[in-house]
Amino acid sequence: MEELEQPALEDSGSNEKYGKFKNAESLIKAYNSLEAEFTKKSQRLSQLESEKLSKETEANKRAEIDKRVDDFVAKYDIAMPFSSALKESLASDESLNLGEEAVKLIAKDYKRAEDYVCDDEFLNKYIYSNKEIKDKIVKDYLSKISQDSPIKLESTGNILLSTPKVPTTIQEAGRLAKTIIKQK
Secondary structure: OOOOOOOOOOOOOOOOOOOOOOOHHHHHHHHHHHHHHHHHHHHHHHHHHHHHHHHHHHHHHHHHHHHHHHHHHHHOHHHHHHHHHHHHHHHHOOOOOHHHHHHHHHHHHOOOHHHHHOOHHHHHHHHHOOHHHHHHHHHHHHHHHHHHOOOEOOOOOOEOOOOOOOOOOHHHHHHHHHHHHHHO
16 A cells, blocks of 8 residues: 655644644554555455355365265265265366276275185174174084984994995885894
């Protein structure tokens, strides 16, 4: 701002009043000082308004990106674990195709079933700790053992060491029955 030009002041002893100021010169200095402070405050206010507008614009941009990604994830729920990465990618380049970007992110982390079988962390977290899976494995194992185990004859307590021969004719069944009865 322009400083007021100081008029040639004459101390003519006139009865001019300058309020709390002694003379016109001190009044002009005070006015110029106030004007400089006002300019600084105005510039700071302008800067703050600009920053606020910038933050609002950024917040609106972020809200728009969040909505686009959330709508996409709602439509394609397989992309849910990648929503944060999609939002970051979209923030850096708004023209990205979300579908293509999602496929890239999914492909980067994709594992085949064969990969999971060798992954001890996955097996411990999702397979070995799952009660239903454990119960099924034990049940299948016990079922297989009972099919492969030798037959125990209840009355004698003897265990057959080989799988019994299953009779194919009535005559064979009769002979087998006679053998079992004689053993008792």
